[in-house]
Amino acid sequence: MFQADKEKLVILSHGLEGNSNKVYITNAAKYFQDHQYNVLAWNNRGCSGEENKTLKLNHHGETDDIHLIVNHAIRKYGFRKVYLMGYSLGGSITLNYVARKADILPKEILGAVAISTPCDLRSASHSLDERKNWFFKDLFFKKISKRVIGKELQFPNTFDVDKLKKVKSWKDFDNEFSAKLCGFKNSDDFYDNVSSLPHLPKIKVNTLILNAINDPILTEKCHPKEMVKSNKNLKLILTDHGGHVGFLERNHHHSFMERAALQFFEDNYDSHI
Numbered sequence: 001m002f003q004a005d006k007e008k009l010v011i012l013s014h015g016l017e018g019n020s021n022k023v024y025i026t027n028a029a030k031y032f033q034d035h036q037y038n039v040l041a042w043n044n045r046g047c048s049g050e051e052n053k054t055l056k057l058n059h060h061g062e063t064d065d066i067h068l069i070v071n072h073a074i075r076k077y078g079f080r081k082v083y084l085m086g087y088s089l090g091g092s093i094t095l096n097y098v099a100r101k102a103d104i105l106p107k108e109i110l111g112a113v114a115i116s117t118p119c120d121l122r123s124a125s126h127s128l129d130e131r132k133n134w135f136f137k138d139l140f141f142k143k144i145s146k147r148v149i150g151k152e153l154q155f156p157n158t159f160d161v162d163k164l165k166k167v168k169s170w171k172d173f174d175n176e177f178s179a180k181l182c183g184f185k186n187s188d189d190f191y192d193n194v195s196s197l198p199h200l201p202k203i204k205v206n207t208l209i210l211n212a213i214n215d216p217i218l219t220e221k222c223h224p225k226e227m228v229k230s231n232k233n234l235k236l237i238l239t240d241h242g243g244h245v246g247f248l249e250r251n252h253h254h255s256f257m258e259r260a261a262l263q264f265f266e267d268n269y270d271s272h273i
Helices: 023-034 064-077 089-100 121-128 131-154 161-165 170-181 187-194 197-202 225-230 256-271
Strands: 008-013 038-042 081-087 109-115 206-212 234-239
Touching: 008 023, 008 064, 008 089, 023 038, 023 081, 023 256, 038 064, 064 081, 064 089, 081 089, 081 256, 089 109, 089 197, 089 206, 109 256, 121 131, 121 170, 121 187, 131 161, 131 170, 161 170, 170 187, 197 225, 206 256, 225 234, 234 256
Parallel strands: 008 038, 008 081, 081 109, 109 206, 206 234
Antiparallel strands: none
C-alpha cells in the first residue's frame, strides 16, 4: 500500500504461522495508510501459500530476509523514514534485527515496535505447555506439524515424522523438529541462539516493546524491565490487559497496538525532521 509521497514506510512482520492477510496485519495496514504512511507487509518463507523450496524454516532469530526487504524498499522506492512493526514471532524478528544488525542497519530506520513478543523463547515455550494454553499449543502444533510433513515430502528421509505422534511438550517438538529445521543442535541450542533478550542491550534505534501482563504465552522473563533502564533506546509498555496480539479498545475501530505504534513513530519522526 504505497502513497504518492514515498517519505514514510511501515514494514509489518506477522506472527508464527501467520501471513500478510491476517486481520491484525490488514487492520494495521489500513490504519497506517489512513495516517499517510506507506505500508509493506511481507510473508515469511513458506507462509504466503507458496512452498519454501529450501529445507530451512524461518524462526525468531532469522534476520537476513527482513534486512533484504528493508534495503530493497529503500533502494527501489527511495523511502527516507522507515519504521518496523512486528507481532509475536515477527516481534522477535524485529528485535533481533535491530539488535544483532545494529551496526549495519540502514540509516533510514528510525524506530521499531514489537508487539506481544516472547523475548525469552525458552520460558515462553514452557508456558505453551501449560493447561491454560491448550488452544494456542494445539493451533500452532497442527500448523507446524503440517509444515514438517511437507518438508519430509520435499526432502525424504530427513525426519522421522512418526515422532510427531509421540511429542508431548513444545520442547519435545522443538528438540526433534524446530531445532533441526532451523539449523540448531537441539531445543536448548535453539532457544539460546534465537531469543532476542540477550541482544537487547545492542539496540541503537528507538524501539518499543508492547506486552500485556495477561498474555497467556509470555512470562515475566519476556518483559525486559531491567534492560529498559540501562538502554535509553529501549522502551517498554506493559499493560494489564491485551492478551496475545489483542489490545482491543472499546468504541474504536482500531486497537491500542496501532495507536501506540503510531504515536511512537510520530515522536521519532518529529525528532528527525
